[in-house]
Amino acid sequence: xxxxxxxxxxxxxxxxxxxxxxxxxxxxxxxxxxxxxxxxxxxxxxxxxxxxxxxxxxxxxxxxxxxxxxxxxxxxxxxxxxxxxxxxxxxxxxxxxxxxxxxxxxxxxxxxxxxxxxxxxxxxxxxxxxxxxxxxxxxxxxxxxxxxxxxxxxxxxxxxxxxxxxxxxxxxxxxxxxxxxxxxxxxxxxxxxxxxxxxxxxxxxxxxxxxxxxxxxxxxxxxxxxxxxxxxxxxxxxxxxxxxxxxxxxxxxxxxxxxxxxxxxxxxxxxxxxxxxxxxxxxxxxxxxxxxxxxxxxxxxxxxxxxxxxxxxxxxxxxxxxxxxxxxxxxxxxxxxxxxxxxxxxxxxxxxxxxxxxxxxxxxxxxxxxxxxxxxxxxxxxxxxxxxxxxxxxxxxxxxxxxxxxxxxxxxxxxxxxxxxxxxxxxxxxxxxxxxxxxxxxxxxxxxxxxxxxxxxxxx
Amino acid sequence: xxxxxxxxxxxxxxxxxxxxxxxxxxxxxxxxxxxxxxxxxxxxxxxxxxxxxxxxxxxxxxxxxxxxxxxxxxxxxxxxxxxxxxxxxxxxxxxxxxxxxxxxxxxxxxxxxxxxxxxxxxxxxxxxxxxxxxxxxxxxxxxxxxxxxxxxxxxxxxxxxxxxxxxxxxxxxxxxxxxxxxxxxxxxxxxxxxxxxxxxxxxxxxxxxxxxxxxxxxxxxxxxxxxxxxxxxxxxxxxxxxxxxxxxxxxxxxxxxxxxxxxxxxxxxxxxxxxxxxxxxxxxxxxxxxxxxxxxxxxxxxxxxxxxxxxxxxxxxxxxxxxxxxxxxxxxxxxxxxxxxxxxxxxxxxxxxxxxxxxxxxxxxxxxxxxxxxxxxxxxxxxxxxxxxxxxxxxxxx
Numbered sequence: 001x002x003x004x005x006x007x008x009x010x011x012x013x014x015x016x017x018x019x020x021x022x023x024x025x026x027x028x029x030x031x032x033x034x035x036x037x038x039x040x041x042x043x044x045x046x047x048x049x050x051x052x053x054x055x056x057x058x059x060x061x062x063x064x065x066x067x068x069x070x071x072x073x074x075x076x077x078x079x080x081x082x083x084x085x086x087x088x089x090x091x092x093x094x095x096x097x098x099x100x101x102x103x104x105x106x107x108x109x110x111x112x113x114x115x116x117x118x119x120x121x122x123x124x125x126x127x128x129x130x131x132x133x134x135x136x137x138x139x140x141x142x143x144x145x146x147x148x149x150x151x152x153x154x155x156x157x158x159x160x161x162x163x164x165x166x167x168x169x170x171x172x173x174x175x176x177x178x179x180x181x182x183x184x185x186x187x188x189x190x191x192x193x194x195x196x197x198x199x200x201x202x203x204x205x206x207x208x209x210x211x212x213x214x215x216x217x218x219x220x221x222x223x224x225x226x227x228x229x230x231x232x233x234x235x236x237x238x239x240x241x242x243x244x245x246x247x248x249x250x251x252x253x254x255x256x257x258x259x260x261x262x263x264x265x266x267x268x269x270x271x272x273x274x275x276x277x278x279x280x281x282x283x284x285x286x287x288x289x290x291x292x293x294x295x296x297x298x299x300x301x302x303x304x305x306x307x308x309x310x311x312x313x314x315x316x317x318x319x320x321x322x323x324x325x326x327x328x329x330x331x332x333x334x335x336x337x338x339x340x341x342x343x344x345x346x347x348x349x350x351x352x353x354x355x356x357x358x359x360x361x362x363x364x365x366x367x368x369x370x371x372x373x374x375x376x377x378x379x380x381x382x383x384x385x386x387x388x389x390x391x392x393x394x395x396x397x398x399x400x401x402x403x404x405x406x407x408x409x410x411x412x413x414x415x416x417x418x419x420x421x422x423x424x425x426x427x428x429x430x431x432x433x434x435x436x437x438x439x440x441x442x443x444x445x446x447x448x449x450x451x452x453x454x455x456x457x458x459x460x
Numbered sequence: 461x462x463x464x465x466x467x468x469x470x471x472x473x474x475x476x477x478x479x480x481x482x483x484x485x486x487x488x489x490x491x492x493x494x495x496x497x498x499x500x501x502x503x504x505x506x507x508x509x510x511x512x513x514x515x516x517x518x519x520x521x522x523x524x525x526x527x528x529x530x531x532x533x534x535x536x537x538x539x540x541x542x543x544x545x546x547x548x549x550x551x552x553x554x555x556x557x558x559x560x561x562x563x564x565x566x567x568x569x570x571x572x573x574x575x576x577x578x579x580x581x582x583x584x585x586x587x588x589x590x591x592x593x594x595x596x597x598x599x600x601x602x603x604x605x606x607x608x609x610x611x612x613x614x615x616x617x618x619x620x621x622x623x624x625x626x627x628x629x630x631x632x633x634x635x636x637x638x639x640x641x642x643x644x645x646x647x648x649x650x651x652x653x654x655x656x657x658x659x660x661x662x663x664x665x666x667x668x669x670x671x672x673x674x675x676x677x678x679x680x681x682x683x684x685x686x687x688x689x690x691x692x693x694x695x696x697x698x699x700x701x702x703x704x705x706x707x708x709x710x711x712x713x714x715x716x717x718x719x720x721x722x723x724x725x726x727x728x729x730x731x732x733x734x735x736x737x738x739x740x741x742x743x744x745x746x747x748x749x750x751x752x753x754x755x756x757x758x759x760x761x762x763x764x765x766x767x768x769x770x771x772x773x774x775x776x777x778x779x780x781x782x783x784x785x786x787x788x789x790x791x792x793x794x795x796x797x798x799x800x801x802x803x804x805x806x807x808x809x810x811x812x813x814x815x816x817x818x819x820x821x822x823x824x825x826x827x828x829x830x831x832x833x834x835x836x837x838x839x840x841x842x843x844x845x846x847x848x849x850x851x852x853x854x855x856x857x858x
Contacts, residue, residue, distance in 0.1 A: 019691055026704060284478075
């Protein structure tokens with residue numbers, strides 16, 4: 001195993017080299033290319049000053065050198081083994097080991113390392129939150145679609161998932177901002193950024209003026225959510241539908257009432273009726289997980305509402321809640337596409353295993369269907385899901401370019417767009433290197449996880 | 461059952477099976493509608509009246525202002541219509557159509573030269589001045605680049621906001637009619653989808669075919685290349701390309717094609733590795749056929765099915781790629797594009813819902829249509845996914 005990992009890590013080096021060569025060639029071959037001219041362009045300067053500035057940049061970044069030399073110099077500076085360079089770029093010696101240096105960004109005038117250290121955690125935070133969400137929902141939907149193959153749920157889910165997969169991320173983001181964040185419709189979420197300025201001074205956790213207020217809030221939310229979920233799980237279909245009808249009507253009414261532009265009687269009634277129908281439809285579902293989710297969230301909302309009604313004491317939301325509040329829309333926007341893809345994949349994986357010989361054997365032994373599904377079939381269906389996790393990370397990274405642009409989040413995606421727009425050689429190459437490295441490490445981890453999960457696979 | 465199927469080639473069987481699925485039918489219908497809109501765009505949305513009658517008699521400003529792209533599309537469309545109606549072998553008719561299309565294109569680009577200075581306002585002004593006795597206008601009397609300079613108050617305007625000018629889908633930030641821009645943008649969306657995927661397919665098939673056929677050292681080097689292109693996030697590579705090479709439609713097609721071939725290469729390589737061992741390929745090699753003949757006449761048709769599936773998903777993602785680039789402000793500057801219109805939906809904290817709903821909806825429906833077709837193709841090709849009501853027996857029919 002160890003030799004395998006070592007070999008894979010060594011194989012990454014030529015691939016990474018190739019990636020940076022491709023991107024560098026694109027930059028260098030472009031008309032205009034990377035030159036000091038593009039840096040001073042657009043600034044309103046006298047010709048002498050412009051010339052001086054150009055010379056300065058040329059000296060500073062070695063931009064007047066031939067492209068292969070520039071690339072070799074960049075390679076030398078990022079590699080831990082190589083020549084030492086002084087400030088003018090002249091080679092001074094061969095110290096064998098030195099600190100790798102990603103250089104200085106042209107535009108920001110700051111070390112690229114610092115910029116990436118600032119931005120990468122934000123993008124990773126978005127992705128780390130999205131991946132579990134994607135997997136949990138995708139597996140729930142996919143397994144249910146597979147077990148109910150050909151029935152209404154399966155066909156509906158397959159159309160809805162394909163539709164969801166086809167929704168462009170920018171459309172979803174724009175619609176979410178427009179309807180849920182702008183002041184023309186429901187202003188429930190912030191329009192962009194990762195935290196309010198005020199939240200930066202707040203304590204990390206929420207705080208209240210009286211010590212028991214938070215506890216009471218938690219207890220109330222827990223009680224309501226638990227009561228609603230028990231109701232959803234235990235009660236028969238008709239009372240459930242009635243409850244869904246009432247809850248939906250109240251919710252629809254409240255939503256329309258929240259909106260100044262639509263606050264007429266007919267739209268209030270319309271909202272109520274639509275909410276009632278939706279609530280009844282969701283409550284009617286035979287799918288326990290969906291019911292628990294719907295009733296649970298309704299319970300949490302009513303718990304919060306009840307707490308607000310009982311205790312009007314002001315509360316400081318705290319940094320954490322504020323951050324979560326800002327992350328809701330971007331994370332949804334980032335995850336729905338992968339979710340649809342993965343749900344379809346898990347459906348076909350489970351379907352293939354449900355008809356396999358070992359599943360039939362287990363059924364013949366008298367194992368009940370639930371155990372056949374979750375203990376036998378599901379474990380084997382995980383294999384393709386693990387393989388695809390490697391391709392999920394790059395697609396999420398690409399998705400965060402769009403999501404960060406829409407929600408004005410200062411992450412790697414924004415940095416990447418800025419870098420290519422300003423032709424920042426050092427930054428473009430470093431971002432390529434880092435995202436390529438992340439992708440390749442993702443592939444490696446997926447292969448290793450594959451070997452751990454499936455004992456038949458061995459790399460020795 | 462077997463009798464009715466006999467005489468059909470495998471590809472015909474796949475196509476007829478695809479056409480039976482309602483999803484694919486809807487998708488094909490939508491793409492057909494878009495094609496019609498793209499071909500007849502100048503007749504549907506145009507500031508130049510179709511026909512006017514003034515002191516000099518009848519004339520048609522629309523015809524005078526047709527550009528070479530318009531005439532090429534119209535010519536190709538009517539040629540196709542004519543050839544569908546004519547009898548003859550399918551292949552020869554297709555080749556005739558291809559040749560005709562090239563001829564029409566060359567003729568249009570050399571002969572057709574519309575006036576370079578276009579004044580859209582002149583017709584409205586002339587009509588207001590009473591110079592025309594009769595005017596027949598297009599259903600949407602605004603061109604895609606008609607910024608309504610004769611009105612002072614142009615800008616973002618919600619649908620049907622003003623009585624004087626009827627804009628069914630509103631206007632964009634420059635004052636141009638959104639519906640008209642959307643109709644003209646179907647050309648860009650469709651052509652980007654087809655041509656970019658065609659380029660990617662060509663590169664992928666050639667490289668993947670060589671890798672699969674020769675295997676060995678060529679395969680190892682080729683797979684490294686594929687890996688390199690897969691490890692760079694496509695969107696980032698696209699952004700780099702577009703930011704450094706400038707924004708033109710043809711360049712964008714080329715770039716999207718150049719960045720998305722790796723998937724096809726993988727598929728073709730896998731297919732060719734499998735086919736290489738089979739008798740008919742060995743036979744072709746033994747009879748001394750030239751390499752292109754072995755690769756493209758004998759092997760490729762047998763490995764085409766999974767590639768077609770990938771290609772129809774690829775068209776969807778090429779359209780998405782163009783929309784994304786335009787949305788990020790790296791797309792075409794003046795020409796209409798759905799993504800660029802979507803970009804105007806949320807600006808300076810006001811939400812212009814019509815700029816999100818209509819162009820965004822068009823992108824969604826088009827991508828959805830291609831995905832539906834791709835899904836149906838995959839189900840038809842994949843013998844495992846024969847539905848319970850499968851009409852065609854899976855084995856022994858070909």
